[in-house]
Amino acid sequence: AEIKHAADLLRNARSVVALTGAGVSTPSGIPDFRGPEGAWTRVDPSEVASLQNFLRNPRAFYDWFRPLLDRVLSAAPNAAHYALAALEEQNVLKAIITQNFDGLHQRAGSREVYELHGHLRTSTCPECERQIPTRVLLPKIRRGDPPRCSCGHPLKPDVVLFDEMLPRGLYWLARRAVEHADVIIVAGTSLEVFPVNELPAIGLRHGAKLIIINTGPTYMDGRAEAVIRTDVALALPQLVEQATGA
Numbered sequence: 494a495e496i497k498h499a500a501d502l503l504r505n506a507r508s509v510v511a512l513t514g515a516g517v518s519t520p521s522g523i524p525d526f527r528g529p530e531g532a533w534t535r536v537d538p539s540e541v542a543s544l545q546n547f548l549r550n551p552r553a554f555y556d557w558f559r560p561l562l563d564r565v566l567s568a569a570p571n572a573a574h575y576a577l578a579a580l581e582e583q584n585v586l587k588a589i590i591t592q593n594f595d596g597l598h599q600r601a602g603s604r605e606v607y608e609l610h611g612h613l614r615t616s617t618c619p620e621c622e623r624q625i626p627t628r629v630l631l632p633k634i635r636r637g638d639p640p641r642c643s644c645g646h647p648l649k650p651d652v653v654l655f656d657e658m659l660p661r662g663l664y665w666l667a668r669r670a671v672e673h674a675d676v677i678i679v680a681g682t683s684l685e686v687f688p689v690n691e692l693p694a695i696g697l698r699h700g701a702k703l704i705i706i707n708t709g710p711t712y713m714d715g716r717a718e719a720v721i722r723t724d725v726a727l728a729l730p731q732l733v734e735q736a737t738g739a
């Protein structure tokens with residue numbers, strides 16, 4: 494019944510935006526952070542995934558990062574990614590705002606993707622800002638050596654760590670997208686990380702309606718028009734099919 498209600502909302506919408514998190518990639522075999530098996534249930538994120546920690550101890554950072562990188566590199570998009578790509582193809586979905594750095598939305602065919610927490614395509618030297626394609630660094634990373642810049646400092650993948658700023662231009666594009674949306678689909682995110690977790694409320698203030706698809710609770714559930722507590726890889730294809738007949 495919730496999916497049917499959500500499909501009705503989509504059918505009457507002119508501008509739909511999706512906000513996604515790690516939960517859309519768990520069906521692709523990439524673990525999330527705060528789900529029952531999530532990475533942050535075992536370690537404190539600020540201990541590993543901060544710039545401060547990276548600069549102090551790049552080896553510890555890469556020990557945490559290496560298995561995640563390997564999972565991402567061997568992952569393929571799942572039905573949730575493809576459903577969102579189809580919705581964009583139908584001109585219903587205008588943009589995907591994602592906290593994921595795995596690149597799976599683009600691999601599924603999505604074009605307008607704002608990667609607010611960065612990506613793995615390149616790595617940058619925090620000291621001299623030289624940028625290198627991450628794939629060049631893979632042999633070194635896999636041997637357990639933090640890759641280094643020609644200036645001698647360790648290179649950091651271009652993912653946004655806890656104590657770092659979001660890519661400013663992309664954040665403003667994301668804000669503008671939610672301000673112009675009439676429906677926002679929130680999928681696979683706990684909405685615990687600032688400032689991305691404020692985007693649904695900003696959308697609501699500008700008149701958007703929320704559809705939340707998440708197996709766990711979020712602080713916005715009470716303000717959503719529809720809350721679907723089902724695996725995104727099942728719910729999103731059903732939703733898109735019911736809304737567009739695709």
Ligand code: OAD
Nearest residue numbers: 514515516519525526527592681682683707708709724725
């Ligand atoms: P979280 O791990 O915080 O939240 C993922 C949510 O998805 C949880 O509420 C899960 O219950 C839900 N979930 C998992 N698998 C699902 C599935 N197949 N179908 C439906 N729901 C599912 O991940 P994010 O919200 O993305 O930051 O976390 C935000 C940021 O915190 C991440 O970008 C990362 C992390 O620290 C950085 O790396 C900087």
